[in-house]
Amino acid sequence: MRRRGAKRPAGSPPFGWRPARGLLGVASVAVATVGLAACGLVSPAPAASTSSGHADHARPSTSPAAPPVDMAALIDPPTGKYFGVEANGAPDSLTPVQDFADLAGRQPDLIGQYVAWGTTFDAAAARSAWSYNALYYVAWEPFDTTVAAIANGDSNGYITSFAEQIKAAGIPVALSFGHEMNGDWYPWGITSTSPQSFVAAWRLIHALFAAVGATNVIWIWNPNVISATDVPLEPYYPGNSYVDWIGLTGYFPMYGPTTFNQLFGASMAEVRTFTRKPFIIAETSVQTGPSETGCVRSLVRGVEGNSDVLGFVWFEYSKAGVDWSLASRPAISDTLAKAMATLPIVNVTGT
Numbered sequence: 001m002r003r004r005g006a007k008r009p010a011g012s013p014p015f016g017w018r019p020a021r022g023l024l025g026v027a028s029v030a031v032a033t034v035g036l037a038a039c040g041l042v043s044p045a046p047a048a049s050t051s052s053g054h055a056d057h058a059r060p061s062t063s064p065a066a067p068p069v070d071m072a073a074l075i076d077p078p079t080g081k082y083f084g085v086e087a088n089g090a091p092d093s094l095t096p097v098q099d100f101a102d103l104a105g106r107q108p109d110l111i112g113q114y115v116a117w118g119t120t121f122d123a124a125a126a127r128s129a130w131s132y133n134a135l136y137y138v139a140w141e142p143f144d145t146t147v148a149a150i151a152n153g154d155s156n157g158y159i160t161s162f163a164e165q166i167k168a169a170g171i172p173v174a175l176s177f178g179h180e181m182n183g184d185w186y187p188w189g190i191t192s193t194s195p196q197s198f199v200a201a202w203r204l205i206h207a208l209f210a211a212v213g214a215t216n217v218i219w220i221w222n223p224n225v226i227s228a229t230d231v232p233l234e235p236y237y238p239g240n241s242y243v244d245w246i247g248l249t250g251y252f253p254m255y256g257p258t259t260f261n262q263l264f265g266a267s268m269a270e271v272r273t274f275t276r277k278p279f280i281i282a283e284t285s286v287q288t289g290p291s292e293t294g295c296v297r298s299l300v301r302g303v304e305g306n307s308d309v310l311g312f313v314w315f316e317y318s319k320a321g322v323d324w325s326l327a328s329r330p331a332i333s334d335t336l337a338k339a340m341a342t343l344p345i346v347n348v349t350g351t
Helices: 025-033 071-075 095-104 123-131 147-151 156-169 195-212 260-271 292-305 330-340
Strands: 082-087 110-116 135-141 173-177 217-221 245-249 279-284 309-316
Touching: 071 217, 082 095, 082 135, 082 279, 095 309, 095 330, 110 309, 123 135, 123 156, 135 279, 147 195, 156 173, 156 195, 173 195, 195 217, 245 260, 260 279, 260 292, 279 292, 292 309, 292 330
Parallel strands: 082 110, 082 309, 110 135, 135 173, 173 217, 217 245, 245 279, 279 309
Antiparallel strands: none
């Protein structure tokens, strides 16, 4: 069963911010392709037909096949920013995405989904996002296993099958593995996973994807912003040949950081000591509080003002007693709509 939106348990530290703080032999298969494997052209697979009649799913096209997708242009967009959302039920259904778009005043061009280890790739969700002119973003969560076991090759068959399914879909997919690995709230975090195991698992997964020719993937390495654990980030970094984007998770709490730089600046500076890969704010939102509207404005302006920040993904959920969504918070939704009104958005599908 896919675990969507599975976040930290109640009673754990605040979201995002806290006070300052054996690759296996199969890898050799991909030595020649461990660079940006996605830097090619990908031909989208035709959409599966449906008889549901729901307006939130694209109908099969009778037009000629779409031209190949330039993965390099998605990895490093020449213009625009990514405006993403993670919402319950999306992108299998586009209704929550459109509800979010109505409140935010802009149509998202990236739709995220939390996918549990052991489940199959949701090609229908990828097609649904693509029909909405949005990139499908999979946050792959290694529940019910260990990162050491993955690095040891115990999941090679599953990983290979997942990669083959992505390749067969023929649609660009953004993919992170073991997000927020520098925290202690997930089973793949610092309490049970060493940096060496994490790096080995990541490189093995990447190698298995390359071995089957799954080049339609954007690889996102996604730590949490620097926290009280004061865990150095570099030991967990797989290397530039295995990563396309640096994702950062960070939330604006009721009391705490109120600007983009206060929340993300220190983490970005640390990352810049070992890589120049571009950033995407992979998970964020603003908690209701005295500085809520200012935080929203600073988030958008921070993304807009930093050329090496590709965009941000809004967490449209209510979790652990905190409502992070726009639906019940008109002051935040109105502020976001005004801030987003002039921000150029990436045209993902080129249509």
